[in-house]
Amino acid sequence: xxxxxxxxxxxxxxxxxxxxxxxxxxxxxxxxxxxxxxxxxxxxxxxxxxxxxxxxxxxxxxxxxxxxxxxxxxxxxxxxxxxxxxxxxxxxxxxxxxxxxxxxxxxxxxxxxxxxxxxxxxxxxxxxxxxxxxxxxxxxxxxxxxxxxxxxxxxxxxxxxxxxxxxxxxxxxxxxxxxxxxxxxxxxxxxxxxxxxxxxxxxxxxxxxxxxxxxxxxxxxxxxxxxxxxxxxxxxxxxxxxxxxxxxxxxxxxxxxxxxxxxxxxxxxxxxxxxxxxxxxxxxxxxxxxxxxxxxxxxxxxxxxxxxxxxxxxxxxxxxxxxxxxxxxxxxxxxxxxxxxxxxxxxxxxxxxxxxxxxxxxxxxxxxxxxxxxxxxxxxxxxxxxxxxxxxxxxxxxxxxxxxxxxxxxxxxxxxxxxxxxxxxxxxxxxxxxxxxxxxxxxxxxxxxxxxxxxxxxxxxxxxxxxxxxxxxxxxxxxxxxxxxxxxxxxxxxxxxxxxxxxxx
Numbered sequence: 001x002x003x004x005x006x007x008x009x010x011x012x013x014x015x016x017x018x019x020x021x022x023x024x025x026x027x028x029x030x031x032x033x034x035x036x037x038x039x040x041x042x043x044x045x046x047x048x049x050x051x052x053x054x055x056x057x058x059x060x061x062x063x064x065x066x067x068x069x070x071x072x073x074x075x076x077x078x079x080x081x082x083x084x085x086x087x088x089x090x091x092x093x094x095x096x097x098x099x100x101x102x103x104x105x106x107x108x109x110x111x112x113x114x115x116x117x118x119x120x121x122x123x124x125x126x127x128x129x130x131x132x133x134x135x136x137x138x139x140x141x142x143x144x145x146x147x148x149x150x151x152x153x154x155x156x157x158x159x160x161x162x163x164x165x166x167x168x169x170x171x172x173x174x175x176x177x178x179x180x181x182x183x184x185x186x187x188x189x190x191x192x193x194x195x196x197x198x199x200x201x202x203x204x205x206x207x208x209x210x211x212x213x214x215x216x217x218x219x220x221x222x223x224x225x226x227x228x229x230x231x232x233x234x235x236x237x238x239x240x241x242x243x244x245x246x247x248x249x250x251x252x253x254x255x256x257x258x259x260x261x262x263x264x265x266x267x268x269x270x271x272x273x274x275x276x277x278x279x280x281x282x283x284x285x286x287x288x289x290x291x292x293x294x295x296x297x298x299x300x301x302x303x304x305x306x307x308x309x310x311x312x313x314x315x316x317x318x319x320x321x322x323x324x325x326x327x328x329x330x331x332x333x334x335x336x337x338x339x340x341x342x343x344x345x346x347x348x349x350x351x352x353x354x355x356x357x358x359x360x361x362x363x364x365x366x367x368x369x370x371x372x373x374x375x376x377x378x379x380x381x382x383x384x385x386x387x388x389x390x391x392x393x394x395x396x397x398x399x400x401x402x403x404x405x406x407x408x409x410x411x412x413x414x415x416x417x418x419x420x421x422x423x424x425x426x427x428x429x430x431x432x433x434x435x436x437x438x439x440x441x442x443x444x445x446x447x448x449x450x451x452x453x454x455x456x457x458x459x460x461x462x463x464x465x466x467x468x469x470x471x472x473x474x475x476x477x478x479x480x481x482x483x484x485x486x487x488x489x490x491x492x493x494x495x496x497x498x499x500x501x502x503x504x505x
Contacts, residue, residue: 004065005118011058012088012114017105018054019089029093029103036097037179039248040086049089050082058085065121068203083246088117091243094176116244127201128208128247131170131177132216132236135190136229140275147279148286150219155193162189169195174239180249188234192271196220205247209238213252221312222282222289225426226476228419229272232256232315255316268411277472284471285429292432292441304428304441307333311421320410321379327417328376331369334424337444344373346448353451354461355423360479364398365420371396372417399479419479426476430464438463 023029028044031037040046049055062081063069069079092113099109137152139145144153157165170177178185196219198212213236224231232254239249296302310330317323335350336343348369352362371393378385385393391406400412431439438460439447450456468474 004061007061008058008065008118008121009114011054011061012117013105013110015052015054015058015085016089016092016110016113018052019049020093020103020105022048022052031093031097033097033100035183036094037176038090038093039179039182040090042182046082046086055085062121079246084117084120084244087120087246087248088113088244090179090248091116091176094179095243113244116242120242120244120246123242125201125203126205126208126245126247127199127241128205128212128239129173129197129199129241130209130212130216130236130238131173132196132213132220133166133170133188133234134194134196134220135188135232135234136192136269136271137194137196137223137231138192138271138273139194140273145274145276145279147219148283149198149215151197152274153195153197155191155195159189159191162191162193163187166193166195170237173197173199174237174241174249175243177237177239177249180237180239180251186235186251186253190232190234190266190269193234199241205240205245209247209250213238217312218286219282221308222285223272223274223278224311224315225422225429226278226281226285226473227272227274228415228422228479229270230268230315230415231272255313256318267405267408268415270415281471281473285473288433288467288471289429292429294441296442302442303333306330307421307425307428311418311425314414314418314421320414323414324372324376324417325379327414327421328373330421331417331424334421334428337447339444344370347373349451350447351420351424353457354427354464355420355479357478368397368399368416369420372413375413423477423479426468427464430467431460433467434463 020029023044026044026048028038028048031043038044059081062084063071066079067073068077069081071078092110095113096103096109101107101109104110137154139152139154142154142156144151153169155162155166155169167178196216198215198219200208200212202208216236217233220231220233223229235254236252237249238247238252239245240247293304307330310326310333314323314326314330317326331347331351332343335354336347339346348366351369352365356362356365375385375390375393377383387406391409394400394409394413395402397413397416399416400409404412428439428441431437432441438450450460465474465477468476
């Protein structure tokens, strides 16, 4: 151990002793084992320890240990010792509490915390991770699956141990991740669940979190386009993967916060199952999307970009009518084109022409789009509808089985529209990605004429299917099999909703 490390060790040890004494007199420590994670500004005042001579000595030692703490560096390039000092103190207190040991500034917990502090001070780069909890997402064999830049780890646990196992998984990536929740731990249960993990390293840890989260969001978009499902983002924990760190664990709760027990998504759950074979499909669709969405200088937004955004928002909605409006907007932005007249008729024709399959014939799509757009128009154009009328219209949709409860019927209607939007987005990406694009994302001329010409509409249908075949994803063309309930209990219905789906690829 060199002189700098000796100085850090000695000043750190003295700081632990002085700060523990101060916080003990303020009845902050020892904390209860049930909540061992303290956070400055929430559980104690920073001003309780910053005036200590031992704090200033440790601060000076850290400043002298690495150039990034130099006061002469530009402000946006400079690191400050305070973040590491408070992290060092809080990590020590948490580990001491969890180990159920008495305080000792030179005990095994203190020694480990001092080693972690020294390592953090000398580090030139810092690894940051984002761990996102996603509902209704599983892997084929129950094992983690590696994709490009992300990893999907399924939560394998009985219901009683679900939360404990979930927190163990996240904490294995971001130590002390539970500290992000404070005293308001998020509780959700929408099995099967998985944790999607993304990592990166850099000299500025706080600048890494948003790009990592966006990486997960892009991955989830590609997965949701390839496979019909109700996988919603529930929460995301971000932070450095080292125990003593500048970027402490934080939690992001998503709009809608994932499916609850009364969520429409929970009432018509469709599980996405991933395997290692899907890695090539996800990468392939990512390349197709990049080829289709050519950069357009000076453009604030595009209709296709709006369609993607509204499709994503449907997985973060608070209620079914919000999902209907978001998905209807996405559907219109993806298929309707620039003409403002006869939008509903154009959508019905284009969707039934492009999307039909043997199991989902054109006539069925044509009728369903008409029913759904009638509901959408009532919701957004100042109309009113009695509950009886709403349920009568919903049950006209071809994928809504007989005998379902009111809530389940509405949920199936939402999922019918979501699947049509999914396939529409896939079709537009595939048709625009080819060098000789039959339907560029920023053009609409000649599309309606093609729809009434047998040869040209056949070419449109075959073109986007052939493109998906090229990435081994032709299965994505098919509509999802509608779940059926058959008069059973809600719990039994949930089982049938997941088992009625086609087998994984």
